[in-house]
Amino acid sequence: QKNGVSNGTLYKKTFVEHFEQAPMYVAVLTFVGFGVGTIFGYLRDFMRAWGLEKRNIAAEREEQKDFVPLYQDFENFYTRNLYMRIRDNWNRPICSVPGPQFDLMERVTDDYNWTFRFTGRTIKNVINMGSYNYLGFAETDVNALKTVTIELQKYGAGVCSTRQEMGTLDKHVELEKLVAKFLGVEDAMVFGMGFATNSMNIPALVGKGCLILSDELNHTSLVLGARLSGATIRIFKHNNMQSLEKLLRDAIIYGQPRSRRAWRKIIILVEGIYSMEGSIVRLPELVSLKKKYKAYLYLDEAHSIGAVGATGRGVVEYFGMSPDDVDVLMGTFTKSFGAAGGYIAGKKDLVDFLRTHSHSAVYATSMCPPVAEQIIRAMKCLMGLDGTTQGLQRVRQLGKNTRYFRRRLHEMGFIIYGNDDSPVVPLLLYMPGKIGAFARRMLEKNIGVVVVGFPATPITESRARFCVSAAHTREMLDTVLNALDELGDFLHLKYSRYSKSSHPELYEETRLELED
Numbered sequence: 001q002k003n004g005v006s007n008g009t010l011y012k013k014t015f016v017e018h019f020e021q022a023p024m025y026v027a028v029l030t031f032v033g034f035g036v037g038t039i040f041g042y043l044r045d046f047m048r049a050w051g052l053e054k055r056n057i058a059a060e061r062e063e064q065k066d067f068v069p070l071y072q073d074f075e076n077f078y079t080r081n082l083y084m085r086i087r088d089n090w091n092r093p094i095c096s097v098p099g100p101q102f103d104l105m106e107r108v109t110d111d112y113n114w115t116f117r118f119t120g121r122t123i124k125n126v127i128n129m130g131s132y133n134y135l136g137f138a139e140t141d142v143n144a145l146k147t148v149t150i151e152l153q154k155y156g157a158g159v160c161s162t163r164q165e166m167g168t169l170d171k172h173v174e175l176e177k178l179v180a181k182f183l184g185v186e187d188a189m190v191f192g193m194g195f196a197t198n199s200m201n202i203p204a205l206v207g208k209g210c211l212i213l214s215d216e217l218n219h220t221s222l223v224l225g226a227r228l229s230g231a232t233i234r235i236f237k238h239n240n241m242q243s244l245e246k247l248l249r250d251a252i253i254y255g256q257p258r259s260r261r262a263w264r265k266i267i268i269l270v271e272g273i274y275s276m277e278g279s280i281v282r283l284p285e286l287v288s289l290k291k292k293y294k295a296y297l298y299l300d301e302a303h304s305i306g307a308v309g310a311t312g313r314g315v316v317e318y319f320g321m322s323p324d325d326v327d328v329l330m331g332t333f334t335k336s337f338g339a340a341g342g343y344i345a346g347k348k349d350l351v352d353f354l355r356t357h358s359h360s361a362v363y364a365t366s367m368c369p370p371v372a373e374q375i376i377r378a379m380k381c382l383m384g385l386d387g388t389t390q391g392l393q394r395v396r397q398l399g400k401n402t403r404y405f406r407r408r409l410h411e412m413g414f415i416i417y418g419n420d421d422s423p424v425v426p427l428l429l430y431m432p433g434k435i436g437a438f439a440r441r442m443l444e445k446n447i448g449v450v451v452v453g454f455p456a457t458p459i460t461e462s463r464a465r466f467c468v469s470a471a472h473t474r475e476m477l478d479t480v481l482n483a484l485d486e487l488g489d490f491l492h493l494k495y496s497r498y499s500k501s502s503h504p505e506l507y508e509e510t511r512l513e514l515e516d
Contacts, residue, residue, distance in 0.1 A: 010284035012320050017239075017279055020415045022430060022495050030430045030460045034082075037432060041081030056080075056114040075455070086436035087113040089451055095122060097140045098131040100471040104448065123446070127476050129466045130450035134307040134423050135394045136471030137338030137378045148373045155369035163355070167366030175372045178379055179343050183313065184323045187352070188345035190375075191360045192367040194302060194332030195221045197342030200360040202269075202298070203229040204353075205328070209256065210265040213247050213295070215239070217277060222269050222300060232256070232263075238277070241285045244268070248293040266295040267327075272304030272315040276457060276465065278418020278426050280308070283315050287325045298328040306336025307423050312382050312395040318421070339374040341367045398423060398470040401477060405468050408481050413494035417463075425466040426452075427484075427493075434491050435462050441490075445483045 047053040057080045060067070088109060096103040104123040107116040131138065139145070151171065161167035172190060179188040191197045202225030206212060210231040214222065217238045226233050234251075237243040248266070255262050268290060270281045281299070290297045301314045309317030314331065316323050323329060328350065332342040344354060355361055382391035402423045409416050415428040429438055432453065439451045453462040468477075488494045 010288060015280075015282070016420045017418060018410075018420075019277075019279075019417055020496060020498065022415060022428065023497060026430050026495055027460055030432070030462075033432045034459060037082050037085075041077060044081060045077070056111070078454075082432065084113050086432075086439075088116070089436055089439035092448075094448075098128055098133055098138050099140075100128055100133075100136065100469055100473070100476060101125045102128050102131075102448065104443075123443075126443070126446050126448045127472075127480055128448050128469075129480060130448055131469075132303070132335035132467055133338060133469045133471065134303075134336045134398055134467070135312070135338075135378070135382075135391075136469055137336070137374075137381075139338070139471075144377070145374075147377050148370050151373040152370040157370065158368055159366040161366060162364060163361040163366050169366070169369060169372075171369045171372040171376075172367060175367075175376055176343075178376060180345060182379055182383055183316075183329060183345050185329060185345045186348040187350075188343050189351050189354055189358070189361070190333075190341055190343045190367055190372070191358075192341050192364055192371075193360070194334045194340070194342040196360050196364060197330060197332065197344060198222050198300060199225040199228065200364070201330075201344055201354060201358050202226055204357040204359065205229075205298075206231040206265055206267055209261075209263065210267065211251055211263045212267055212269060213244060213251075214269045215271065215274075215281075217274050218269055218271060219275065219300065219302070222271070226269065231267075238274070239279055239282050241282060241289060244286075245289055245293075248289060248295060252293060266293070267298055268295055269298045270300065272299060272301040272331075273307065273419075273422050273424055275303050275424055276426065276452065276463075278416070278422040278424040280304070280318070280419040280422055281315055283319045283321060283325075287321065290325075296327040297325075299326045299330065301329065301331035302342070303335060303424060305331035306382065306395075307398060308421055310395070311392060312336065333371075333375045337375050337378040339371050339378070341371060341375070394470040398468065401470065401472050401474075402468045404474075405466070405477055405481070408477075409484070410496070412481075412485050412488060413496045414484070414488060415496050423468040425468060426463045427466065428495070429462045429464060429493060430460060430495070432462060434493065437491055438464055438487065438493070441487055442483060445487075447480055447483055 044053060048055045093105045094102045095105050104126050106119045106121040106123055108119060109116050155169065155171070159167045159169065175190055176188045179190065180186065198219070198221035202222070206229045208230045212226045212229070212231045212233045214226055214233055214235055215238055216235050234247050236247050251263055251266055254260065268286065270286065273280055286297065305314040306312045308315060311317065316326060327346060329345040330342065333339040334341070344351065380386045381388070382395070384391060399421065403420060406416060406420055406425055409425070409427065417426040417428065418424060429435055429451070435451045435453050439449055442449045450465045452465055457463060
């Protein structure tokens, strides 16, 4: 169940991740569940086609029947026949700050989740186990937000221009200098949207004749950025350094297809913490490979910045490494900082290049001044520049909460994925029927959870994803754990047998010797 690696001097501490395999009967029943759902789906489509059941979803007009079908692909089949049955567990509107607790607008459906209507009632004080509020900076405390209020009154809510025109304010310059200082790099640039930080900047860094080596579980923003770049993309197995080294070696030996010319640039795209698996990137090995094969490294710290490391400086600090080891440091302010937007940091030459060539800098509206101030106040708190140790206390509290929550779930017998220090905690549900039952019963106990299934995960690995926060009290966590213990028995979710990894290729191959 536990897979630890010391790997000589590369790791300063044992690196522990969990990827336990479910019993065979669970996998069989999961496929049976999807099979039964699919059969009934085709039956219901047949009934809709003959007018025996009301058709609620969009369909082609009669005169369009000879065209390429717009609505008959499998994804649409899945949406109308499987997703619709449990649709009530997503897109629930909340009506308060997404802190450790939130208020939820109650809604009901009269047509089996095709439409919803609001009852006017509010479900109060639901424990929030789904928001990325890792350090608890999503708050409404008047004293905490005093500087944000001042900036709102001074600058207003919007900028109404791009960075290259009239949208660069003194707040942006102040924030960029602070980000660079926080990360220990030469320079940084901030953007108004976290998703676009990846999707709009990767095309500026690589193009035709370049090679992108991307982890198979990378976020959609990285995938989109890679596709938009026009570069050649090759995928390596998740966190598997043997798979990556083989691709690097082949890229050096064979070069580009057909022409056999050397690649103009080879860049490796990875995340710090993977948001669906809860795993942490194997950065020491990655940097060693990068240096060995003279490749570039692009590190997305969306979920890891603020959440790991002794002072919240992400996976680079977590592994005790230098930020100079990473060519492009990317992160977002949407999670640990309770705001919006993202950044790219590194050498001054890199950032100056992006100021000129980034699609986001040229076309996207600048970050709102109050949002910039929220990030500044949170970052100053983390750095201790506000004259308190509150930021450091939040980082330490998040670590304590994470380890406590994960340890208790292991003890109860649940299968959970990821690293012991990752605040993203996936709890495996597997069977499609248990996704809806789990989320509904947790809400009945006043606990809000995020459940995830196919196509966001492999078809046999549906899960609930918990995000632990420094703002969660021990009482809140115990309430959630007690509810999970009871629900785990009721729904038979305690599958753990402490078996071998379900990804043996990640951890059980003979490790290759890596050069510094």
